Amino acid sequence: MTLRRLFPLALLVAAWPVFAAGSGVVGENLLWLALIILAARLFAPLAQRVGFPAVLGELLLGVVLGNLGLIDFHYFDAIARDPIIMFMAELGVIILLLQIGLETRLGDLVSVGARASMVGAVGIVVPFMLGAFVAGPLLLKGLDFNAYLFLGATLAATSVGITGRVFRDLGKLKMPEAQIVLGAAVIDDVLGLVILAVVSSLVQAGTVSLVDVLLIIAKAVLFLGGSIAIGRAMAPHLLRQASRLDSSHSMLFSLVLVAGLFMAWLAHKMGLAPIIGAFAAGLLFEPVFLKEFETPKLVQDIEPLLAGDPLHKQEEVRAVLRRHTRHQHEQMIEPIGYFFVPVFFVLTGMQVDLTALADPKVVMIALGITVAAVVGKLVAGFAAGKGKNPWLVGWGMVPRGEVGLIFAMVGKNLGVMSEAMFSVIVIMVILTTLLTPPILTVLLRRQKS
Amino acid sequence: MTLRRLFPLALLVAAWPVFAAGSGVVGENLLWLALIILAARLFAPLAQRVGFPAVLGELLLGVVLGNLGLIDFHYFDAIARDPIIMFMAELGVIILLLQIGLETRLGDLVSVGARASMVGAVGIVVPFMLGAFVAGPLLLKGLDFNAYLFLGATLAATSVGITGRVFRDLGKLKMPEAQIVLGAAVIDDVLGLVILAVVSSLVQAGTVSLVDVLLIIAKAVLFLGGSIAIGRAMAPHLLRQASRLDSSHSMLFSLVLVAGLFMAWLAHKMGLAPIIGAFAAGLLFEPVFLKEFETPKLVQDIEPLLAGDPLHKQEEVRAVLRRHTRHQHEQMIEPIGYFFVPVFFVLTGMQVDLTALADPKVVMIALGITVAAVVGKLVAGFAAGKGKNPWLVGWGMVPRGEVGLIFAMVGKNLGVMSEAMFSVIVIMVILTTLLTPPILTVLLRRQKS
Numbered sequence: 085m086t087l088r089r090l091f092p093l094a095l096l097v098a099a100w101p102v103f104a105a106g107s108g109v110v111g112e113n114l115l116w117l118a119l120i121i122l123a124a125r126l127f128a129p130l131a132q133r134v135g136f137p138a139v140l141g142e143l144l145l146g147v148v149l150g151n152l153g154l155i156d157f158h159y160f161d162a163i164a165r166d167p168i169i170m171f172m173a174e175l176g177v178i179i180l181l182l183q184i185g186l187e188t189r190l191g192d193l194v195s196v197g198a199r200a201s202m203v204g205a206v207g208i209v210v211p212f213m214l215g216a217f218v219a220g221p222l223l224l225k226g227l228d229f230n231a232y233l234f235l236g237a238t239l240a241a242t243s244v245g246i247t248g249r250v251f252r253d254l255g256k257l258k259m260p261e262a263q264i265v266l267g268a269a270v271i272d273d274v275l276g277l278v279i280l281a282v283v284s285s286l287v288q289a290g291t292v293s294l295v296d297v298l299l300i301i302a303k304a305v306l307f308l309g310g311s312i313a314i315g316r317a318m319a320p321h322l323l324r325q326a327s328r329l330d331s332s333h334s335m336l337f338s339l340v341l342v343a344g345l346f347m348a349w350l351a352h353k354m355g356l357a358p359i360i361g362a363f364a365a366g367l368l369f370e371p372v373f374l375k376e377f378e379t380p381k382l383v384q385d386i387e388p389l390l391a392g393d394p395l396h397k398q399e400e401v402r403a404v405l406r407r408h409t410r411h412q413h414e415q416m417i418e419p420i421g422y423f424f425v426p427v428f429f430v431l432t433g434m435q436v437d438l439t440a441l442a443d444p445k446v447v448m449i450a451l452g453i454t455v456a457a458v459v460g461k462l463v464a465g466f467a468a469g470k471g472k473n474p475w476l477v478g479w480g481m482v483p484r485g486e487v488g489l490i491f492a493m494v495g496k497n498l499g500v501m502s503e504a505m506f507s508v509i510v511i512m513v514i515l516t517t518l519l520t521p522p523i524l525t526v527l528l529r530r531q532k533s
Numbered sequence: 534m535t536l537r538r539l540f541p542l543a544l545l546v547a548a549w550p551v552f553a554a555g556s557g558v559v560g561e562n563l564l565w566l567a568l569i570i571l572a573a574r575l576f577a578p579l580a581q582r583v584g585f586p587a588v589l590g591e592l593l594l595g596v597v598l599g600n601l602g603l604i605d606f607h608y609f610d611a612i613a614r615d616p617i618i619m620f621m622a623e624l625g626v627i628i629l630l631l632q633i634g635l636e637t638r639l640g641d642l643v644s645v646g647a648r649a650s651m652v653g654a655v656g657i658v659v660p661f662m663l664g665a666f667v668a669g670p671l672l673l674k675g676l677d678f679n680a681y682l683f684l685g686a687t688l689a690a691t692s693v694g695i696t697g698r699v700f701r702d703l704g705k706l707k708m709p710e711a712q713i714v715l716g717a718a719v720i721d722d723v724l725g726l727v728i729l730a731v732v733s734s735l736v737q738a739g740t741v742s743l744v745d746v747l748l749i750i751a752k753a754v755l756f757l758g759g760s761i762a763i764g765r766a767m768a769p770h771l772l773r774q775a776s777r778l779d780s781s782h783s784m785l786f787s788l789v790l791v792a793g794l795f796m797a798w799l800a801h802k803m804g805l806a807p808i809i810g811a812f813a814a815g816l817l818f819e820p821v822f823l824k825e826f827e828t829p830k831l832v833q834d835i836e837p838l839l840a841g842d843p844l845h846k847q848e849e850v851r852a853v854l855r856r857h858t859r860h861q862h863e864q865m866i867e868p869i870g871y872f873f874v875p876v877f878f879v880l881t882g883m884q885v886d887l888t889a890l891a892d893p894k895v896v897m898i899a900l901g902i903t904v905a906a907v908v909g910k911l912v913a914g915f916a917a918g919k920g921k922n923p924w925l926v927g928w929g930m931v932p933r934g935e936v937g938l939i940f941a942m943v944g945k946n947l948g949v950m951s952e953a954m955f956s957v958i959v960i961m962v963i964l965t966t967l968l969t970p971p972i973l974t975v976l977l978r979r980q981k982s
Contacts, residue, residue: 114797114798118791118795121790129784178563329575416868419865422783423869
């Protein structure tokens with residue numbers, strides 16, 4: 085007997101047989117979550133065996149689940165629209181960006197800051213131009229100029245979630261190219277918001293208020309600069325205070341999680357994407373701030389045994405212990421990630437509507453638009469500067485993922501985007517999202533050898 | 534830019550300033566979760582410092598948050614009614630019972646089975662009788678007989694969540710008394726459902742269908758017996774198969790979680806409480822089934838250093854490593870627990886309406902009913918048999934928690950329970966729920982000395 089039944093149960097008692105059979109949707113969510121986590125977990129090693137990152141397995145799983153309606157199996161249709169599962173997915177991508185933030189050193193990010201800004205700016209401007217002024221008018225003739233503008237905006241989007249996850253799955257988050265892509269993707273998330281605002285405003289009012297645009301940019305700069313500056317100034321003190329109350333690892337775990345959720349909320353309040361806040365929160369926890377938190381029980385138990393012993397490998401054993409404890413805060417929210425992150429990627433896959441592939445003419449146009457989408461971002465890769473692999477950076481920016489779908493959705497709802505154009509964009513999103521993980525894998529492997 | 538905005542955003546673009554200010558409720562949930570986790574985490578060490586289990590801190594926090602409306606602060610009012618937060622709370626108690634199941638050996642439970650059944654049965658029958666035939670008619674004169682029946686049913690309820698959490702917080706889950714209480718509480722959860730069905734049916738139809746009652750019992754026995762028998766027969770094979778695919782700890786973690794969610798759903802489908810299913814799922818993972826899963830990286834790294842060294846404390850170091858890895862599967866879902874479990878207890882606390890305490894006459898009657906509620910369960914403690922501390926067992930059964938509130942809610946919605954009687958029950962629930970943690974703490978401390 086559980087809390088959730090509090091209200092439904094009161095109603096259900098009136099219809100006892102229904103109650104006895106279980107009260108529907110919320111209960112069903114338990115099964116859905118179990119299925120998503122299980123399927124993603126079983127897919128991951130299979131994907132890895134073929135050499136691809138686990139995220140590809142999750143995305144493809146989502147595509148399959150989301151399109152079972154094609155063979156008249158509609159059980160999963162409700163998942164993608166369920167607000168609770170959607171919130172879980174949202175938490176998933178927040179947790180993912182928090183993890184990526186924890187594994188990123190602010191110093192590394194700052195050192196690639198100028199390059200990342202360049203890549204970000206080029207990666208927004210070039211695809212936008214290509215979409216609005218070249219590929220759009222060329223491939224989708226006779227549409228309203230506003231439609232081309234929206235197409236450009238969609239091509240400008242970047243899905244930091246997909247790319248970050250690929251680099252993370254392959255253990256490459258710390259390489260300079262990954263840092264540049266991360267920085268650029270954060271900048272693009274802000275610029276994407278600006279473009280969407282501008283384009284939406286143009287479509288609706290015919291004009292753009294410069295004040296509104298500047299306001300969005302100001303808020304973003306204020307949030308990112310302010311929260312990181314204030315956060316990093318306060319973090320050491322707050323962490324020391326908290327460790328005095330309880331210096332266990334579980335306290336630190338909760339603080340990391342709370343910081344992630346809080347900053348995600350704050351970003352959201354400032355009109356930014358919550359994931360940007362979660363990423364910024366991850367940057368606040370430098371290993372050096374965490375020395376007050378106790379080492380895990382295991383280390384405490386082994387240390388006295390070592391100390392009293394004339395063991396010549398003593399220092400090596402200590403080094404192993406140190407290595408594992410130092411990295412622990414980076415991995416500490418991993419278990420939460422195993423729970424939520426697959427929900428996000430499976431749901432992203434489920435948004436993909438394969439019926440868009442039914443019309444060969446639409447597919448041809450979509451291939452053209454996809455080329456523009458890829459080329460636009462690859463150009464940005466060459467802004468990464470000497471010594472960096474431009475292809476890695478460029479492809480890192482290619483996936484449009486859920487962001488591209490959101491942009492297309494907005495356009496469709498504003499009436500500026502036709503059904504056909506929407507299908508074209510969905511195909512472009514499918515291709516850029518699903519091609520990138522394997523291509524990045526191949527590029528990274530070649531880089532190594 | 535995230536998935537959750539997919540649909541709301543399309544609407545919000547129509548009203549750009551609103552969008553820029555953030556899209557409301559779902560975003561707000563991020564803040565609420567952060568506040569609940571943070572507050573619970575900061576309260577816990579304070580409660581422990583005074584010697585009380587952390588759960589008391591979370592419950593009291595909930596009571597405070599839920600009653601801030603009294604000083605005209607209504608920010609938190611929406612939390613307790615938010616379906617997403619309610620689902621999180623539901624997940625919290627499911628995770629908690631899964632944890633408790635993981636830490637319970639089926640063998641231990643079977644060995645106290647007969648005693649637990651006795652305690653469970655007495656703990657249902659005596660409080661029901663006391664409520665329906667003694668305390669009710671005596672203290673709440675002139676009410677309908679159905680109202681007394683409902684009062685009896687409410688007094689019969691047991692909240693396994695609260696009690697399990699107290700024993701767990703104090704590290705006493707493995708003591709025989711805790712095992713008896715756990716077994717009895719599981720039985721009571723089923724019997725409570727039967728009583729609620731019978732009483733509701735009597736109130737509504739004036740009769741009870743014996744078939745319906747037997748059906749509930751049959752389903753419960755079938756589910757518990759069947760799932761544990763089939764589950765334990767299949768678990769070793771399924772786990773071996775899964776470990777061949779991926780023998781990492783994260784795979785095992787996901788399997789445990791999936792089993793918990795799946796069995797919670799199955800229990801729910803059978804008309805039982807999801808937490809019973811989660812508990813049963815925890816019982817499926819015996820340490821011996823898990824030997825195929827790899828030992829953590831740390832142990833792998835240290836082992837070769839030990840092997841090549843003439844260290845006379847080598848075996849002691851190994852023993853420490855063994856101890857920590859053996860228990861690891863029991864603690865592996867702990868992090869998920871830190872996230873969700875407090876949400877459940879804070880929300881349970883929030884259900885408590887302190888305005889019930891405003892009328893001294895109601896409070897006096899409530900104290901009388903509380904005495905009946907406590908005495909009824911303490912009597913059950915003496916069914917635990919020789920060598921067991923009857924007070925520990927008895928008090929372990931006392932908290933009515935969210936289950937008592939649900940029963941009262943059903944009665945209120947059926948029109949059988951007056952506002953005054955509802956208030957009386959709310960006070961009884963407050964007292965039994967909040968008094969039990971400190972009393973159990975004192976009893977356990979005295980037991981030790």
